[in-house]
Amino acid sequence: MGFFLLAPMDDVTDTVFRRVVADCATPDYTMTEFVNVDGLCSPGRPKLMRKLDASLDTAPVIAQIWGKKSENFRQIASEIADGTIPGFSGIDLNFGCPAKSEVKAGCCSALQQIELRPQAADIIEATLEGAGDFPVSFKTRLGFHELDYSWHEFLLHYKPWVLTVHVRTTKEMSKVPARWEDIKPIVELRNTLSPETKIILNGDIRDRAHGEQLVEEYGVDGVMIGRGVFHNPYCFAENAEEIWQGTSKEDRIALLKKQIEMHREKYPNGERPFNPLKKFAKIYISDFPGASELRAKIMEPTSAEEALELLA
Numbered sequence: 634m635g636f637f638l639l640a641p642m643d644d645v646t647d648t649v650f651r652r653v654v655a656d657c658a659t660p661d662y663t664m665t666e667f668v669n670v671d672g673l674c675s676p677g678r679p680k681l682m683r684k685l686d687a688s689l690d691t692a693p694v695i696a697q698i699w700g701k702k703s704e705n706f707r708q709i710a711s712e713i714a715d716g717t718i719p720g721f722s723g724i725d726l727n728f729g730c731p732a733k734s735e736v737k738a739g740c741c742s743a744l745q746q747i748e749l750r751p752q753a754a755d756i757i758e759a760t761l762e763g764a765g766d767f768p769v770s771f772k773t774r775l776g777f778h779e780l781d782y783s784w785h786e787f788l789l790h791y792k793p794w795v796l797t798v799h800v801r802t803t804k805e806m807s808k809v810p811a812r813w814e815d816i817k818p819i820v821e822l823r824n825t826l827s828p829e830t831k832i833i834l835n836g837d838i839r840d841r842a843h844g845e846q847l848v849e850e851y852g853v854d855g856v857m858i859g860r861g862v863f864h865n866p867y868c869f870a871e872n873a874e875e876i877w878q879g880t881s882k883e884d885r886i887a888l889l890k891k892q893i894e895m896h897r898e899k900y901p902n903g904e905r906p907f908n909p910l911k912k913f914a915k916i917y918i919s920d921f922p923g924a925s926e927l928r929a930k931i932m933e934p935t936s937a938e939e940a941l942e943l944l945a
Contacts, residue, residue: 636833638664639857639858642666648689649892663692663693665695668697681872689718696724696836697726704759707760722894723795724768745774761791771793773797774942779871795833796830813850819853832854834856835853835856838861839864840873866917878920888917889916
């Protein structure tokens, strides 16, 4: 019951990690890290293209994009839709990231503000033009400084394939509990303005069982899980908690080894550095005797080879 997605997370949801998650329990869709269209339309494109690599994916993938210039949204949407940038099942516009640098630049969740909606309109219209019949979705928040349903009404007039709402404002970041009940008026707006649009709830969702409860309670079409995957890589499974609690120390370590090995094979020339991979240890190396000590040791290696030797 419900439509389940893996959230876009920068420096986390690359093709390697998406594959690890899908091998544990496959979501309906996964999302890339968010990728800047202005960078993709510049000499810096080759470096950014690694974020749009879907070569290891087995679940359908949505490319999440952000930026400043509408003409670049049009170009990149066209390239994704026609397969020039291959491997994707949809395009998502990032109207939700609350990071200071993006907001200061007038991008991402800054576009929720009334004074920036003309720019948001330009971006949406350019993306839809470039995408043609290719599915386009939006991911956003409850508002910028405060709850603002006029923003969701604005978005629904464009009849997106999916509208995902992280149920906190930009100002709240992730510092307060998710406000699930505030999704209800957005569902009602959808029913009136764009009945075909799927409404997806995002924020503090642990796993499939929890998500199914929220789908039933709030009338949404599905949920998006982000940080929940850091507590349980099987979060999309029917009995996620039971499965993870029953996963042995050896099997948990094997999952980390699998991700490191896949990372090494995928990025043999250091296209993505090894050090950021260490943060994944907290997913797998947990809830068994000696886990904290082993996590500390994993912080020491400077290469995939050293880490694998340690885990062996």
